[in-house]
Amino acid sequence: AQTVTQSQPEMSVQEAETVTLSCTYDTSESDYYLFWYKQPPSRQMILVIRQEAYKQQNATENRFSVNFQKAAKSFSLKISDSQLGDAAMYFCARGGATNKLIFGTGTLLAVQP
């Protein structure tokens, strides 16, 4: 099955600290892409970061970075210097040869002041 698994339903982090959200996936494709989307209370999904599977270098976008372990099919998101505005539901997703994104079940991140 082509699945995406997020094993942490909820996470909490102190403001200014670092937190890592986990994601694993299953695919038979050799070329695919991985995404982290953020869904704040406003509901609108926003792309946080994207990783091409053929690239060994981990993607980074400001305070957001990923740890991509292709052999382990693992794609975790690290948020550094957490801010109150980072509080949201985070979804891991996989895209590939088809035009479909397969989403995980999400991790609800709380940021404590």
Place this chain on the structure above:
Amino acid sequence: DAGVIQSPRHEVTEMGQEVTLRCKPISGHDYLFWYRQTMMRGLELLIYFNNNVPIDDSGMPEDRFSAKMPNASFSTLKIQPSEPRDSAVYFCASSLDGAGWVEQFFGPGTRLTVL
């Protein structure tokens, strides 16, 4: 650009009624996707269009659901008749390309409640 626009933002209806959700994609985007989000099933792709043509509707739950895209700037998702289990948030998203590496831009969603 205003982004993907969806209407209404909230819809409350009674079982058996027809519901129509609307979406305006970002101008120039050739792909349009309809998703449903529930606590039980998460985010599911219902159908997507390429250049106004439905490409894959394998996620549409049953015949009560239908989707159309009469032109490049408008799409509808219709449920007739509606049932309480259809209660969910429905998202529309669009992208420049349908390839699996392209960012999809999501609308704010329509929260549907069927009583």
